[in-house]
Amino acid sequence: MIACLRLFTALCLAALLAACASSPSSSLGELPRTPDASLEQLLQQAAESTNPEKAALLRLSAADLALRQHNNDRAAQILAQVPLDQLKPAQQVFASTLAAELAMSRNDPKAALTALNHPSVSRLSELPTDLQVRTHTVHANALEADGQTLAAARERAAMTPNLTGDAANSNNEAIWALVAALPVDQLQAHSNDVLGGWMSLALTVKSAGTLQDQQNAIDQWRAQNPTHPAAIQLPAPLIKLKELASQPLTKIALLLPQEGQLASVSKALRDGFMAAHYQAQQAGQNPPSIQFYDSSRLTSLDEFYRQAQADGVQLVVGPLEKPLVKQLNARPQLPITTLALNYSEGAQGPAQLFQFGLAAEDEAREVARRARADGLTRAGAMVPVGEWGNRVLKAFREEWEAHGGTIVGVEHIDKPVALAQQVADLVQLRKTAGGSATPSRRQDMEFIFLAATPQQAQQIKPTLNYQYAGDIPVYATSHVFSASGDQNQYNDMNGIRFCETPWLLDPANPLRQQVTAQWPQAGGSLGRLYAMGIDAYRLAPSLGQLKALPDSRIDGLSGSLSMSPTQRVERQLPWAEFTNGQPQRLPATPN
Structure with a gap:
């Protein structure tokens, strides 16, 4: 999929560089011309210009040229000199697209989405197709990186009419990769447009059991949707499935x-x-x-x-x-x-x-995904002393920090008698101003990642309450749940959220x-x-x-199973929360 995106981006840039000056309309304004001067010459012309609009267009061209030359810091500096609010809509769209591309080069999809949230982008369909493709592309990439898979697919589908040849094929492969990653419940709510066709194809493939069932379902879908891009040219992964079906x-x-x-x-x-x-x-x-x-x-x-x-x-x-x-x-x-x-x-x-196995690392990554989906960014962590605890913490840390999360404190659980002090150390209780004896918890910790046994969790949650930190959410691995059926064991764990296999959550x-x-x-x-x-x-x-x-x-019954690039089966798990001593299943987080 990454190769497809790179190819598609290269094709779009090639199309953009070949484009000439464009003047959509007097109300939308003129777009920057493809520069025939060096970066320094463009900036010199901008500095000497007495026409503010012309100076802005020259600087936009210079920022664009710097970006294409991979001089991103210089591009950002130049773009910062362009007064966005004083530009006409076409120029605002161009500037917003540049800002989004620069944000994506910094691996900051949220900043890219903020840049593309400018009101002028609502008029994108009135602008030349090369700019439409460029804006849709960076918007789709930002949405995908932000975990908004369906919205990214919708963005790519929107530019389908503007593409032909290899660029169209690359975009179609990218759309398929996105819709194939959607859960079944999102695929069921499809429309009758081009994107709806992609989603119905993905639902068809996922709903069929065996390889032969999939082949039959794909053939039937193609017969029902003969003019859809996927019917004209099947995505490469579906072509590979045909080869697999011949080897039962x-x-x-x-x-x-x-x-x-x-x-x-x-x-x-x-x-x-x-x-x-x-x-x-x-x-x-x-x-x-x-x-x-x-x-x-x-x-x-x-x-x-x-x-x-x-x-x-x-x-x-x-x-x-x-x-x-x-x-x-x-x-x-x-x-x-x-x-x-x-x-x-x-x-x-x-x-x-x-x-394939029941790896605790999968659950640690699942905690990071869930907490991120719940809008949290700063974590504390409590894991057992030893090699197992270190592996679990490493998996959590890698997944958490890779998406911008921060770990503000870690405690390694050892002997039960030390737990109360370890909880206190983790939440860093302090006396309030004026020497009052009433403690308060640190405010930079939004939740605690917990990998512990039920016996340890039974002590940790009440201790948080005792230490005036009971309002800190606790997100745990399945190890806190023994499925013993003993409600008394879990009464002291009310409020702890934990991931668990569908098997144990669906009697x-x-x-x-x-x-x-x-x-x-x-x-x-x-x-x-x-x-x-x-x-x-x-x-x-x-x-x-x-x-x-x-x-x-x-x-599956041990989780939602997928294959990593290293051919290891990875699990994503549903969630539950202890309520009145019983695990209550929680709604799934949005994709």
């Missing part, structure tokens, strides 16, 4: 330990995996056959793959053991595509290796009800592993789809 999956190897420390974890994963398999059979599908292999008796990965190949296996699900996953990740290639049920450390492994799910009827323990914290096993089964035939459609998702 018929046999899977399930490689899990039957003995040792991970045997109970393995059993929950296996039972969930097979529950999904039996559900597919009951639904009248023709699922692949499953062959079991015991990784606890494994002596050689090479020997295992030789045996699996001889058995006709097309996909391996497993292993679970981290040392084995690490070995696979270090290999240059694998003889059979493999979905490991754990994550290795380090760089991306061979092209045939995919990795009415039919498959969950079937599984818990047979294995009651699946209704508790072990349920996360049953959900992961079910999702591993659902991921198995879809790895190629997720790779071909990197912005697409599978709505």
Whole structure:
């Protein structure tokens, strides 16, 4: 998608440089001409001009030239000398577009959107098409960077009539990438215009189950929308799906330990995996056959793959053991595509290796996304002492700071007796002016990121209340919830928000009800592993789809699943809040 955007931006700039002077109308004003002078000559002419409008046009041309020469600081300095409010509308649009492009070069989409919020931009459709394309492009890029995916797609669709050839194709690929990233509920509210057609295509692809179902649905959509740009030229990822559909999956190897420390974890994963398999059979599908292999008796990965190949296996699900996953990740290639049920450390492994697990790092990133969507920018953090806590904090920090968030304090939770003091240290209680003994909390901390056990959380929330900091929101990972059904355990956690698997937040799910009827323990914290096993089964035939459609998702029971560029399955989770000792599901945040 990034390559498409770069190509499209280059094409737009080329079109702009070739454009001549434009005078839309006397009321809109003249646009800057494509300069035939150097930067210094333009500025000299502006300084010598006695006509304020001509001087402004020359400076706009100079700022534009500096931007194209990648001299962004100089472009910003020149643009700051142009009196925006004294310009005519066409010039205001041009200046606002320049300001937005400069803001995007600083990775500041909010400043870009502010620049494009100028009233003059409402008259963009009256201006020459090259400026329309340029403004729509930076507006779309800013909206996308700000997380406003649907609005970015709408902006790109608006310039569709003004594009032809490669520029049109690149824009169409960018529109598809955006709408493919939208959740299903947003796709359902589509209109009958060009963007609505893109959204209905995305809904069609996401609603179909198997690759063959997707192909049939796409063919039907094209027949119903023969003049739509996507019907005339399918997006590249959908063309790749056609290739995948010609390779149906018929046999899977399930490689899990039957003995040792991970045997109970393995059993929950296996039972969930097979529950999904039996559900597919009951639904009248023709699922692949499953062959079991015991990784606890494994002596050689090479020997295992030789045996699996001889058995006709097309996909391996497993292993679970981290040392084995690490070995696979270090290999240059694998003889059979493999979905490991754990994550290795380090760089991306061979092209045939995919990795999936219940990573706490996913939840830390989820907390950062949710807090940002809720409008928060300054965080405190409480994580356990040790390697696990450090990894979780690192994931939270990277996601949080990458989007402009700030961490103003961190405490590493250790012994229970120290918790009260650690909470006090984190919120930095102070005495008020005049020496009053009434403490007050620091005002630069808007919420606390918490990764802790239920027992620790039971102490932390009341301590915040005791320390006059009970108004600080707490956003936690799922580790605060044991799903024990003991309401008393959570009464002291009222108000804590936490992310959790759909499995544990949706007791009415039919498959969950079937599984818990047979294995009651699946209704508790072990349920996360049953959900992961079910999702591993659902991921198995879809790895190629997720790779071909990197912005697409599978709505799983362990979370909303997507594929990272390093072929690791990442989860986004729904949210709940403890209310009267019970987890109450919260509405999803807007995209």
